[in-house]
Structures are given as structure tokens and as C-alpha cells.
Amino acid sequence: GAAEIFVPVLKESKFRETGVLTPEEFVIAGDHLVHHCPTWQWSSGEQSKTKPYLPADKHFLLTKNVPCYRRFHQLEAKGQEKIIEIEGDTDGGWVDTHPDGPGQDSSATSAPVMETAQSTGGKAAAGAADSDDDDDEEAGDMEDFLDSGMLDANDPGTLLPTTVKTPSQSAEEEGIEQTRTYDLHITYDKYYQTPRLWLIGYNEARKPLSVEQMYEDFSADHAKKTITMESHPHVSGPPMASIHPCRHAEVMKKIIQTVADGGRELDVHNYLVIFLKFVQAVIPTIEYDYTRNFSF
Amino acid sequence: MESTHTAPPEVRGPRVLQFELFSSCIDSGFWSALTRKKLDVYGLDETAKSIHGYYSIGSAAFLPCFMNVDHASFEATPSTDSHTYPLHGKLQNFNTIEKFRDSDKQLITDGEANELWNLIMSGEALVNPSLLSRFTLLSFVDLKKYIYSYWFLFPALVYPDALVHETEPRPIQEAFTGEEISHITNFVAKLPKEQNAFLIAHDADGAMEILLIRDLPLIVKDNRKVTLCVCDPSVRADNPGWTVRNVLAMFAYHVRSSPEYRRVQLVCFRQRFRDGLRDVSHSLVLDLRIVFTPNQTMGQTLIPKAVGWERTEKGKLGSRHVNLSAQMDPKKLAEQAV
Incomplete structure (x- = not known):
């Protein structure tokens, strides 16, 4: 947004006091994540979108093709939802960008910039859901482009992808058919001075999911309050879903405090590992990797 | 050796090895980059362009065999990380939907078979085996409707028998x-x-x-x-x-x-x-x-045939389409922003 341009880059570490990160600390924490969880990798993004305050080859972190085997309601039904609760904050309220509830707009919120994004987000989501219907219609017309007589049609050495339904499909494979995947990106948000998580979902046929469809994979409590549609800072293209960062620093500060109360000191290296652990409350069905053996 | 005619019914005959075909996974950043290339660089040029894709050997359980293309696919050199491997791609973007539809798929397949066979016979692929990991992407971009039509070929030689x-x-x-x-x-x-x-x-x-x-x-x-x-x-x-x-x-x-x-x-x-x-x-x-x-x-150098066209979502040999108008059309985006 426009506000970002005028916010100076954070120079001094304020991590312990406020839970925010400098770009340098973001890179340190990113290197640590990549080292321990190599499914995460640095990306340079598009050259036209290079930011001077980040190293050229370390603009954002990404992990691709992360499975999402079940929808959120299935998880909820089984009582398996694991939400990290911070002491004295039982609703994990860090994600609640609308403390007064999603119905009430524009008042009593600490993040007016986010507010605008939120309201467009809602409409974009509805639009995307519409497009999905369009897409099916179009696809129906266009799938006439079939080719027959190719050797492919009866090649004994080819096994078709499991996502393609075949008459002989076993019970186990029927479960596989439901597997959606996500690409996750972590960028540095210059305005909020925290990491920011982006989500790009794909259905079983690897077509992009609309936001409404992605809501099925987000915690019902958090989804509409927390996910906004905005432009990715390093990759051009349509707006993408992201977990709004306006409460991230606050939650990190609480975690740092909790750890300190336990007589230990949280190192900035671990920032992203902890960050990924706490955003799991929002996306419990997306099975991305982070080092689980970190306790606080 | 197996004598299948005397085998009791529960014993299976020789089982032919099957290879799991790639499933393409296309980042929306790829379509944005292709749109810009089409407008700024390719114009009406329909000749094949060199692009890159990649695959991972670290996929999670139950996932299909993925190959990815994304915003970085158009860069000069493939970018891979610690657990991904390069796929050498050719992009052929057609100017009209008719040309896309009517392109000679068999000619394309045979051309790829020929190239693969030459890489093997010349010994080039012994030095760099990743040269055998290839794809051809046929595409048509409807710039007005933001509909992208595409069809991937992952050429594989039918050799040996x-x-x-x-x-x-x-x-x-x-x-x-x-x-x-x-x-x-x-x-x-x-x-x-x-x-x-x-x-x-x-x-x-x-x-x-x-x-x-x-x-x-x-x-x-x-x-x-x-x-x-x-x-x-x-x-x-x-x-x-x-x-x-x-x-x-x-x-x-x-x-x-x-x-x-x-x-x-x-x-x-x-x-x-x-x-x-x-x-x-x-x-x-x-x-x-x-x-x-x-x-x-016998040392005869008949060029083997190749296979590897991706199927539609319904399992048929045909092209795929994706409609990104809701996400990319400035008019629709403007309407939503009101």
C-alpha cells in the first residue's frame, strides 16, 4: 500500500521489546528456517520488484505443493484441531483483526490500512467464487479439443496421475483424489515489520482455488477476520490471500514474554519457526513443515 | 522362464513397469509472466521459446507426480533448490485458438522423440542426464477474456519394448x-x-x-x-x-x-x-x-516413438483451460473494489 512507501525501514532491533523484526533479522530467521526445514527455500522474486533493504537472492521464503488432505470441518469433526493458546489469551486473539466482529466496519480497529484491504478482500472473494462457475462453463465448451489416435491412448508403460478417476480406483485412492495443495510464501512486511504469510491454493486438478474455496481449509474462527486479498510485494499477478500481519508482533511479544517467564531467552533465529507454529491455528489442515521439537 | 499357461490363477503373469505421468502445476505468476512476454517480447512470434520447469523428489505422501512452472520459468537459467531438479521446456504460444487446436501433435511428439534419441545416441545425455527431463508447453492466451489454454507434453521414449x-x-x-x-x-x-x-x-x-x-x-x-x-x-x-x-x-x-x-x-x-x-x-x-x-x-537405429501428453481433468487426451478473469481482469477488479 501507499503507507508502506513512507514508513522508514526498521534499523534497530526491537525484537524483544515489541516483537517486530528488522529486515536483517528476517533474513537471519529465514536462513535458520531453510537450514532446519529445507522444504522452505529463499526466492529472489521478480527483478522489477527488488527491495533495497533485502539481499537480492533472499526476498521471500516459499514452500510449494504442500498437501492439504482434509477440509477444516473434517478436522473439527474429529476434534483434532490443535490451536496454540497463549496464556491469558484463550481465543488466540492475535488473529482477530476485527475485535468487534466482522460485521462492524471501520471503527475500533488499530489498523485502518488493513480495513480497506479487508473490505475489498471480501468482494474479491465473492468474485473469485463466481469465476469458478464461469471456468467450468468455459472448460465445458473448450474440452472439445481432444486428440485421438495418439500412441498415449494405449501405452502400457504410462500410469496416469492419481487425481484422474478410473473405474478401478481403490478406496485408498478415493481419499487421495481429495488432496488439495498449497504454495506458501513468507514475505517481510515493511509496514508491520513482521513476516507475512501468503497462501495460494490449488484444487485436485491443480487449478487455483477461489478465496471462498480456501476458506474451507482455514479455521472457521479465524478465516474471515484474518485472511485478506492483497498484491504480493515480489511477484506480480492477481491479488493473493494472506494472513493479515497487524497482530503478529503482539503475539510474538507475548510468546517472548512467556518464554522469558520460564527463565529462558528466545533467540531471533527462531522467530519464523515460532511464527509458523502459531499461524497453524489459522491453517491447521495445511501440512507445511516446521521444526516441531521447539518448545516454549 | 515364466510359463503362464500352466500357472495357477493366483500367480500373476509378468507385470509391466508403469511410470507415473507428471501432473502440471502452474503458478498464477507464470500466466502473468507469459502475458507480459506475449505483449512485450513475443508479439506474433510463434516459434518455440526455451523455458524452465522443475520437479521435486521430496513430495509429501499421496500427492501426484508434480512438475511446476512459475514466474521464474522465463529466466535464462533454471533455478532449483536443494530438493528440486530442472525440467528443460519449450513454450510454443499460438496467436489464435484455431492454431493452438489444430497444431500437429504427432509431429511435435515425433520431433521430441528424435531429439531424445539423439541425446542418447550421441552420449550427450550420459554426461548430462537431466537433458532427458523435458517438456513442451503449447499455449494460447486470450488477452481479452483472461482465459489460458494449454497442453503439456512430457516426452518419454517407448524404449525398450x-x-x-x-x-x-x-x-x-x-x-x-x-x-x-x-x-x-x-x-x-x-x-x-x-x-x-x-x-x-x-x-x-x-x-x-x-x-x-x-x-x-x-x-x-x-x-x-x-x-x-x-x-x-x-x-x-x-x-x-x-x-x-x-x-x-x-x-x-x-x-x-x-x-x-x-x-x-x-x-x-x-x-x-x-x-x-x-x-x-x-x-x-x-x-x-x-x-x-x-x-x-541388432544395432538398427529406428527412432523410437514417444508418449507423454497430459490428460484433461476427466482423464481424456486433450487441452486444459484456466480462467483467471476474476483475478486479472482490471474491469472486474475495479467492480469488486467499489
């Missing part, structure tokens, strides 16, 4: 010791990304030596026992992924006149990271028999 399972596939731990597996794993970690296949030579005393695939002719000349290892994008317990197919074709070509290499042990090397730990236990070992037609061992 067949590969037959000699035994049931088994996990790597049943064929190699823990020490040997970590030796293999460390070797893979240090390999440059164009080396997506390598060899293990076994000596009579049980010692093993890991070698680059370029050493195959020498190993065959010395008549050493060999295991072929390929970095495998599939996660299935029974099948290797698509890129393994051309490597086996190359292997078969180089051993075609040595009958003692008709039986080959194949390692499908896979690794996954979870909780910060590397896991290779879902890697497979397959014992295969290579079946040639008489012509294939």
Missing part, C-alpha cells in the same frame, strides 16, 4: 544397509542438479562404488555388476515417476548388446524433510527385466 518386474518393489532398507543408504544420500546431496541419475557398481567382495552415469559404458566393458539410481519425483509404492523412464531408455540403449545386463536393479531415490529431519525410507528398489524387440538389439 518393455520393462518387466522380476520381483515385487521393495523399500530401500530391504536392499541396502543403513550405512550404504547414508552413503547414497550424502552422494546425492553433493551431486550437481544436472546429475539426476547415477550408478552403483558392486564388486565381488560386496564393496560398492557410487559413480556418475557417464561411467556406464566403462562399467559394461569391465562387466561389473551395476545398480541404476534415479532421483524420483513419484511417491507411489509401486511406480517410479515419469523422468525415470528416459533414464531407463538410455540405460537400455547402452547395454543392448550385453545380455548379462538384461536384468537390472533400479533404485528410485526419494527424500522428504519432516520436523527438520531427512527421510529416504520411501525410496524404492525394483528388480527389472529389460525386454527388447529383435530389431532393438
Whole structure:
């Protein structure tokens, strides 16, 4: 947004006091994540979108093709939802960008910039859901482009992808058919001075999911309050879903405090590992990797 | 040998090895980048352009055999990370939907078969086996409607005539010791990304030596026992992924006149990271028999056929379409923003 341009880059570490990160600390924490969880990798993004305050080859972190085997309601039904609760904050309220509830707009919120994004987000989501219907219609017309007589049609050495339904499909494979995947990106948000998580979902046929469809994979409590549609800072293209960062620093500060109360000191290296652990409350069905053996 | 006519019904006949075809996964950043290329660079130029894709050998359980293209696919050199491998791609973007529809798919397939075969016969692919990991992407971009039509070919040679399972596939731990597996794993970690296949030579005393695939002719000349290892994008317990197919074709070509290499042990090397730990236990070992037609061992150079066209969502041989108007059309975006 426009506000970002005028916010100076954070120079001094304020991590312990406020839970925010400098770009340098973001890179340190990113290197640590990549080292321990190599499914995460640095990306340079598009050259036209290079930011001077980040190293050229370390603009954002990404992990691709992360499975999402079940929808959120299935998880909820089984009582398996694991939400990290911070002491004295039982609703994990860090994600609640609308403390007064999603119905009430524009008042009593600490993040007016986010507010605008939120309201467009809602409409974009509805639009995307519409497009999905369009897409099916179009696809129906266009799938006439079939080719027959190719050797492919009866090649004994080819096994078709499991996502393609075949008459002989076993019970186990029927479960596989439901597997959606996500690409996750972590960028540095210059305005909020925290990491920011982006989500790009794909259905079983690897077509992009609309936001409404992605809501099925987000915690019902958090989804509409927390996910906004905005432009990715390093990759051009349509707006993408992201977990709004306006409460991230606050939650990190609480975690740092909790750890300190336990007589230990949280190192900035671990920032992203902890960050990924706490955003799991929002996306419990997306099975991305982070080092689980970190306790606080 | 198998005599299927006397076999009791519960005994299965020779089982042909099947390779899991790639499933394409296209980032919306790819379509944005293609749109810009079409407008700013390609114009009406329909000739094939070199692009890149990649695949991972670390996919999570139950996922299909993915290949990815994204915003970086148009850069001059492929960008891969610690667990992804390059796919060398050709993009042919057509100016009209009719040209896209009517393009001669068989001609394209035969052209790819020819290139693959030349890479194998010239020995070029022995030096750089990743050259056999390829794709062709046919596309048409409807710039007014933001509808993208596309069809991927992942060309694979139908050579040798067949590969037959000699035994049931088994996990790597049943064929190699823990020490040997970590030796293999460390070797893979240090390999440059164009080396997506390598060899293990076994000596009579049980010692093993890991070698680059370029050493195959020498190993065959010395008549050493060999295991072929390929970095495998599939996660299935029974099948290797698509890129393994051309490597086996190359292997078969180089051993075609040595009958003692008709039986080959194949390692499908896979690794996954979870909780910060590397896991290779879902890697497979397959014992295969290579079946040639008489012509294939006579030294005749008939170019094999190729297969590998991606199917539609309904499993038919046909193109796919994606409609990104809701996300990309400035008019629709403006309406939503009101």
C-alpha cells in the first residue's frame, strides 16, 4: 500500500521489546528456517520488484505443493484441531483483526490500512467464487479439443496421475483424489515489520482455488477476520490471500514474554519457526513443515 | 522362464513397469509472466521459446507426480533448490485458438522423440542426464477474456519394448544397509542438479562404488555388476515417476548388446524433510527385466516413438483451460473494489 512507501525501514532491533523484526533479522530467521526445514527455500522474486533493504537472492521464503488432505470441518469433526493458546489469551486473539466482529466496519480497529484491504478482500472473494462457475462453463465448451489416435491412448508403460478417476480406483485412492495443495510464501512486511504469510491454493486438478474455496481449509474462527486479498510485494499477478500481519508482533511479544517467564531467552533465529507454529491455528489442515521439537 | 499357461490363477503373469505421468502445476505468476512476454517480447512470434520447469523428489505422501512452472520459468537459467531438479521446456504460444487446436501433435511428439534419441545416441545425455527431463508447453492466451489454454507434453521414449518386474518393489532398507543408504544420500546431496541419475557398481567382495552415469559404458566393458539410481519425483509404492523412464531408455540403449545386463536393479531415490529431519525410507528398489524387440538389439537405429501428453481433468487426451478473469481482469477488479 501507499503507507508502506513512507514508513522508514526498521534499523534497530526491537525484537524483544515489541516483537517486530528488522529486515536483517528476517533474513537471519529465514536462513535458520531453510537450514532446519529445507522444504522452505529463499526466492529472489521478480527483478522489477527488488527491495533495497533485502539481499537480492533472499526476498521471500516459499514452500510449494504442500498437501492439504482434509477440509477444516473434517478436522473439527474429529476434534483434532490443535490451536496454540497463549496464556491469558484463550481465543488466540492475535488473529482477530476485527475485535468487534466482522460485521462492524471501520471503527475500533488499530489498523485502518488493513480495513480497506479487508473490505475489498471480501468482494474479491465473492468474485473469485463466481469465476469458478464461469471456468467450468468455459472448460465445458473448450474440452472439445481432444486428440485421438495418439500412441498415449494405449501405452502400457504410462500410469496416469492419481487425481484422474478410473473405474478401478481403490478406496485408498478415493481419499487421495481429495488432496488439495498449497504454495506458501513468507514475505517481510515493511509496514508491520513482521513476516507475512501468503497462501495460494490449488484444487485436485491443480487449478487455483477461489478465496471462498480456501476458506474451507482455514479455521472457521479465524478465516474471515484474518485472511485478506492483497498484491504480493515480489511477484506480480492477481491479488493473493494472506494472513493479515497487524497482530503478529503482539503475539510474538507475548510468546517472548512467556518464554522469558520460564527463565529462558528466545533467540531471533527462531522467530519464523515460532511464527509458523502459531499461524497453524489459522491453517491447521495445511501440512507445511516446521521444526516441531521447539518448545516454549 | 515364466510359463503362464500352466500357472495357477493366483500367480500373476509378468507385470509391466508403469511410470507415473507428471501432473502440471502452474503458478498464477507464470500466466502473468507469459502475458507480459506475449505483449512485450513475443508479439506474433510463434516459434518455440526455451523455458524452465522443475520437479521435486521430496513430495509429501499421496500427492501426484508434480512438475511446476512459475514466474521464474522465463529466466535464462533454471533455478532449483536443494530438493528440486530442472525440467528443460519449450513454450510454443499460438496467436489464435484455431492454431493452438489444430497444431500437429504427432509431429511435435515425433520431433521430441528424435531429439531424445539423439541425446542418447550421441552420449550427450550420459554426461548430462537431466537433458532427458523435458517438456513442451503449447499455449494460447486470450488477452481479452483472461482465459489460458494449454497442453503439456512430457516426452518419454517407448524404449525398450518393455520393462518387466522380476520381483515385487521393495523399500530401500530391504536392499541396502543403513550405512550404504547414508552413503547414497550424502552422494546425492553433493551431486550437481544436472546429475539426476547415477550408478552403483558392486564388486565381488560386496564393496560398492557410487559413480556418475557417464561411467556406464566403462562399467559394461569391465562387466561389473551395476545398480541404476534415479532421483524420483513419484511417491507411489509401486511406480517410479515419469523422468525415470528416459533414464531407463538410455540405460537400455547402452547395454543392448550385453545380455548379462538384461536384468537390472533400479533404485528410485526419494527424500522428504519432516520436523527438520531427512527421510529416504520411501525410496524404492525394483528388480527389472529389460525386454527388447529383435530389431532393438541388432544395432538398427529406428527412432523410437514417444508418449507423454497430459490428460484433461476427466482423464481424456486433450487441452486444459484456466480462467483467471476474476483475478486479472482490471474491469472486474475495479467492480469488486467499489
